[in-house]
Amino acid sequence: MLPRWLAVLMLLFSGAAFADVADVYDFDSAQQEERFQSLIEELRCPKCQNQNIADSNAPIARDMRDEAYRMMRDGASEDQIVDSLVARFGEFILYKPAVEKRTILLWATPFIAVFGGLLVVIGVVVRSRQSGQKAPALSAEEKARAAQILDGDEQDNRS
Template sequence: MRWLAGVFALCMALSGLVRAEVAEVYDFDTRAEEQRYQQLISELRCPKCQNQNIADSNAPISKDMRDEVYRMMQGGSSNDEIVGALVDRFGEFVQYKPPVDNRTILLWAFPAIATIGGFLIVVGVVWRARGRDDEPPLSSEDRARAEQILASNGDKTERP
């Protein structure tokens, strides 16, 4: 009797370690359809998991998305229609490769624009600094007046 209780406790402990997963089984007519399905679910991101595609995610939302992809494929929808339906439902985040539009162009071009802008600012500052060095020399009158001012200041500082 005691050994039966020990076996039961061991089974309970091991059941927490073993996770039973039910594999999804979808019937495809051809190998090409199955490959198309695998490609689609690997290109769509799970909205809950953030950085996992729906093929690898165990989240319930990913299962729903996989079911929807399969259902739409069986209904004769194209890849663009399937992706479009899921984007309409879950947002553009579900695409790993978002389409190119005004927002994405600005997003990708901003680092280059910022670098070129910074370079132009540096060139402008250097150009202005060099332009200041090319000031004309003092005229003879201005030089005499500056020497007079320096001489008079020298007299004031030398007095105790």
């Protein structure tokens, strides 16, 4: 059993374990650090495939972070960094694939689904309105009979 004061001390400093990866690099400005952090969160690790390179501890993810950092320090733009990494590892590393002919269906699917759903809803609404209007009107004979029944009810109630 740990002495209580030691446990409290350990808890106090446990926050450091959750520090951003970007903290191990030196940046010119907080803004640059933010750019770097958001960039490495957008890139997927080819080794541990459900992690981004910011979260992954794989050596390859570290190499990719180092390269991104080096390029950013050299004044490269986000696009240039992403392009140079994609040239090595392929589009697989992009969580956000580029919009192009091959990926257009991927990007369009949500819109197609929403549009299709709208069409169905509109169809259902329009049809139910139409069927409401087209409810067969009572013929003169039926109206007379209805009036008779209603009158009859009234008379029954009075008596």
